[in-house]
Amino acid sequence: xxxxxxxxxxxxxxxxxxxxxxxxxxxxxxxxxxxxxxxxxxxxxxxxxxxxxxxxxxxxxxxxxxxxxxxxxxxxxxxxxxxxxxxxxxxxxxxxxxxxxxxxxxxxxxxxxxxxxxxxxxxxxxxxxxxxxxxxxxxxxxxxxxxxxxxxxxxxxxxxxxxxxxxxxxxxxxxxxxxxxxxxxxxxxxx
Amino acid sequence: xxxxxxxxxxxxxxxxxxxxxxxxxxxxxxxxxxxxxxxxxxxxxxxxxxxxxxxxxxxxxxxxxxxxxxxxxxxxxxxxxxxxxxxxxxxxxxxxxxxxxxxxxxxxxxxxxxxxxx
Numbered sequence: 001x002x003x004x005x006x007x008x009x010x011x012x013x014x015x016x017x018x019x020x021x022x023x024x025x026x027x028x029x030x031x032x033x034x035x036x037x038x039x040x041x042x043x044x045x046x047x048x049x050x051x052x053x054x055x056x057x058x059x060x061x062x063x064x065x066x067x068x069x070x071x072x073x074x075x076x077x078x079x080x081x082x083x084x085x086x087x088x089x090x091x092x093x094x095x096x097x098x099x100x101x102x103x104x105x106x107x108x109x110x111x112x113x114x115x116x117x118x119x120x121x122x123x124x125x126x127x128x129x130x131x132x133x134x135x136x137x138x139x140x141x142x143x144x145x146x147x148x149x150x151x152x153x154x155x156x157x158x159x160x161x162x163x164x165x166x167x168x169x170x171x172x173x174x175x176x177x178x179x180x181x182x183x184x185x186x187x188x189x190x191x
Numbered sequence: 192x193x194x195x196x197x198x199x200x201x202x203x204x205x206x207x208x209x210x211x212x213x214x215x216x217x218x219x220x221x222x223x224x225x226x227x228x229x230x231x232x233x234x235x236x237x238x239x240x241x242x243x244x245x246x247x248x249x250x251x252x253x254x255x256x257x258x259x260x261x262x263x264x265x266x267x268x269x270x271x272x273x274x275x276x277x278x279x280x281x282x283x284x285x286x287x288x289x290x291x292x293x294x295x296x297x298x299x300x301x302x303x304x305x306x307x308x309x
Contacts, residue, residue: 008249010239011239011240039262039263039269040259040261040263042259046249046252046254046255047259049249049255050254050255050258050259053250053258054258054262054269054270055268055270061267061268062267108243110241111245111246112238112240112241113240152214
């Protein structure tokens with residue numbers, strides 16, 4: 001994708017993805033990849049709006065589903081080369097806030113407001129039963145200057161109250177937790 | 192953004208260095224970079240930076256209102272024809288009225304970012 005004539009180019013191209021958990025069986029990483037759908041890629045501000053204006057807001061999604069917005073070429077998966085040494089900031093939101101927070105988050109990402117070089121990989125909004133979660137992924141979980149700067153920028157762009165709990169989770173921890181959880185399912189005969 | 196464009200002489204892009212020692216010195220409004228945002232490109236042209244207000248204004252350009260050509264039709268998720276059907280109202284869900292008027296009616300970079308209590 002390239003910006004059209006007269007359009008405002010973005011620093012990076014991005015791809016929108018959508019995933020929804022099929023009810024019932026636990027997701028293996030393979031079926032995760034099968035469940036995730038590419039919505040499309042864009043290179044300019046105008047092209048972004050064309051997608052965004054024709055997608056529902058996260059607050060209107062039903063079920064256990066996610067929107068992902070990642071730099072083109074980076075899959076929204078822990079295993080992707082760009083993500084494997086990375087991690088994410090997680091903010092849990094009570095119901096009703098996801099649409100607005102997601103919009104502010106992705107506008108800040110597209111507009112390069114984070115000022116962390118090439119560290120940002122993408123952002124996710126996860127719609128769950130009782131709460132919604134937004135997160136932003138970066139390349140190097142061990143780079144504390146970067147993760148601190150991302151946290152501070154998040155506070156600013158989302159206008160979070162000072163007592164908001166923000167959690168940083170490395171993808172290796174996420175993978176471990178996932179494996180332990182599914183190991184547990186196995187030993188108790190769940191799968 | 193910058194209107195007076197000189198073509199006869201070349202000049203270095205003016206830069207100003209602003210030292211930020213602590214996060215508290217960052218502007219409250221994220222559409223401002225330390226020292227103020229003047230160009231949509233940082234001096235030197237290394238990064239293309241847009242503030243929220245500018246991005247919201249682009250939303251109203253005609254090209255931004257047409258659906259992308261290859262938008263997959265995912266029921267309940269994408270709506271390839273919605274804006275053509277009903278220009279100006281891309282949402283009818285009552286709990287999003289506030290957000291939508293914000294999206295569509297005015298370039299609303301100056302609306303107060305909402306207060307959130309979690």
